[in-house]
Amino acid sequence: xxxxxxxxxxxxxxxxxxxxxxxNPTFRLLIGxxxxxxxxxxxxxxxxxxxxxxxxLVCSNLVVSLMRNLLKPHLRIIMFTLTIATFVTICDLYLxxxxxxxxxxxxxxxxxxxxxxxxxxxAEACASKCGLVVSLLDAVGMGSGFTIALxxxxxxxxxxxxxxIFELQVMPAGFVPWLAMQMxxxxxxxxGLLLGLANVVTRKEPD
Amino acid sequence: MSKVKHFIQQSWLLLASxxxxxxxxxxxxxxxxPRIVQNEINKRNRMVGALLPEARNFIALDAPIExxxxxxxxxxxxxxxxxxxxxxxxxWSFNAAGPGFADQIVLVVxxxxxxxxxxxxxVLSSSETPGxxxxxxxxxxxxxxxxxxxxxxxxxxIGEPKIIDSQIVGITxxxxxxxxxxDILNTFLGGIKAQMKEKGLIGDGKE
Numbered sequence: 229x230x231x232x233x234x235x236x237x238x239x240x241x242x243x244x245x246x247x248x249x250x251x252n253p254t255f256r257l258l259i260g261x262x263x264x265x266x267x268x269x270x271x272x273x274x275x276x277x278x279x280x281x282x283x284x285l286v287c288s289n290l291v292v293s294l295m296r297n298l299l300k301p302h303l304r305i306i307m308f309t310l311t312i313a314t315f316v317t318i319c320d321l322y323l324x325x326x327x328x329x330x331x332x333x334x335x336x337x338x339x340x341x342x343x344x345x346x347x348x349x350x351a352e353a354c355a356s357k358c359g360l361v362v363s364l365l366d367a368v369g370m371g372s373g374f375t376i377a378l379x380x381x382x383x384x385x386x387x388x389x390x391x392x393i394f395e396l397q398v399m400p401a402g403f404v405p406w407l408a409m410q411m412x413x414x415x416x417x418x419x420g421l422l423l424g425l426a427n428v429v430t431r432k433e434p435d
Numbered sequence: 436m437s438k439v440k441h442f443i444q445q446s447w448l449l450l451a452s453x454x455x456x457x458x459x460x461x462x463x464x465x466x467x468x469p470r471i472v473q474n475e476i477n478k479r480n481r482m483v484g485a486l487l488p489e490a491r492n493f494i495a496l497d498a499p500i501e502x503x504x505x506x507x508x509x510x511x512x513x514x515x516x517x518x519x520x521x522x523x524x525x526x527w528s529f530n531a532a533g534p535g536f537a538d539q540i541v542l543v544v545x546x547x548x549x550x551x552x553x554x555x556x557x558v559l560s561s562s563e564t565p566g567x568x569x570x571x572x573x574x575x576x577x578x579x580x581x582x583x584x585x586x587x588x589x590x591x592x593i594g595e596p597k598i599i600d601s602q603i604v605g606i607t608x609x610x611x612x613x614x615x616x617x618d619i620l621n622t623f624l625g626g627i628k629a630q631m632k633e634k635g636l637i638g639d640g641k642e
Contacts, residue, residue, distance in 0.1 A: 295452075303445070307448065307452065310449070310452055310453060313456075321463055321468075322463075322467065324467070324474070325467040325470040328475075389566065407566045410564075410565045411567075
C-alpha cells in the first residue's frame with residue numbers, strides 16, 4: 229500500500245498540508261467543534277487539548293491503517309471507536325500523572341475526545357483506505373490544523389478576557405477585561421468572527 | 436457449529452483487538468496509577484498544610500465519621516487530626532463535597548482543635564465557571580471563613596465581608612457557587628462535629 233501511496237505525485241505533501249488550512253477541521257470543515265467552544269478560555273489548556281488530539285489521531289490512524297485489510301464493513305465503526313477510546317484513556321491517564329493541573333482544567337473534555345468526530349472521520353476517510361505513511365501525515369496535518377485553530381481561538385479569548393497570554397501581560401494597564409469572553413458566549417462570538425474572517429480570506433471572485 | 440464458526444469469522448478481530456487494547460490500558464494504568472494517587476495526596480497535603488501551618492503531621496482517625504450528605508445519603512468522611520511538632524492537636528481536617536453550579540465541588544476544610552472555629556478551606560476540585568463561580572477559590576471570598584464559627588453559616592447578598600461571623604457574603608454573579616460552599620460546610624461541619632462529640636474526640640468528654 230505504501231507503494232500505491234507513492235504513485236500519486238505530491239500525495240505525502242497534500243496529506244500533511246491539507247489539514248492545516250484547505251481542510252482545516254475547525255475553520256473549513258467545522259467538525260469536532262466541542263473543544264473549540266469548551267476549552268479555549270486560555271492558550272495553555274487549548275494547546276494541551278490540541279496535543280492530546282494529535283496523539284490520539286496519530287495512534288488511531290496508524291492502528292486503523294494497519295488493520296484496514298482485516299476490517300469487516302459492518303464492524304468498522306465499533307473498531308474505530310475501540311481504537312480511539314484506548315488511546316484517549318492512555319492520554320487521560322498520562323495527563324493525570326504528569327500534568328495534573330491541566331488534567332483538572334480540561335476535566336471531562338479529555339475523555340470526550342473519544343466522540344470527537346474529527347478522529348473518527350479521519351479513520352473512516354483516510355486511515356481505513358491509505359497506507360501507514362499517508363495516514364500518519366494526515367493525522368499530523370489534521371491534528372496540527374486543529375491545534376492551531378484552538379490556540380488562535382484561545383489566544384483571542386484569553387487576551388480579551390484577562391489582558392494576558394501565557395500569563396504575560398499584553399494589554400495596557402488601563403485595559404478593562406471582557407469577562408464575557410471566558411463565558412460560552414465569548415467562544416461562540418470569537419468562533420463566528422474567525423469563521424467569517426476565514427471565509428473572507430478564502431473568498432473567490434465570481435466569474 | 437457453523438454458527439460458532441460464523442461468529443468467530445465475523446468477530447475475531449474485534450475480540451483480539453479488545454484483548455490487546457485492554458491489556459495496553461491495564462499496563463498503562465498499572466504504571467501510572469501510583470503517580471496519580473501520589474499527585475492527589477500531594478495536592479491535599481499541600482492545601483491542608485497551608486490551611487493549618489502549625490501542623491506537622493496529619494493522623495487519620497481510626498474509623499471514618501458517618502454523616503448524612505446534602506443528597507440525604509449516608510456518607511463516610513475521613514477526618515485527620517493535625518498535630519504539631521510537640522505532638523499537640525492543633526486542628527482537624529477533612530474533605531467535603533457537594534453539588535455546585537457546574538459539577539461537584541470538593542473542598543478541603545480545616546477547623547481548630549476544639550472544632551469551634553473554621554481555620555480555613557480550599558477548593559480541591561471544581562468545574563465552576565471561570566471568572567464567576569470559580570471565584571470561590573479566591574482569597575477574598577475564602578478569607579470570610581477564617582475564624583468563622585464551625586456551626587451553621589448563612590449566605591447573605593449584602594454585608595461586610597471583613598466582619599468574621601456566621602454571615603457569608605456571596606459573590607456577585609456566582610450566588611449558586613457561593614451558596615454551594617456554604618451548604619457543603621454546613622452539612623459537613625454540623626455532621627462531623629456532632630459525631631466527634633459523641634465519640635468524645637472533642638468537647639468536655641475529650642479523650
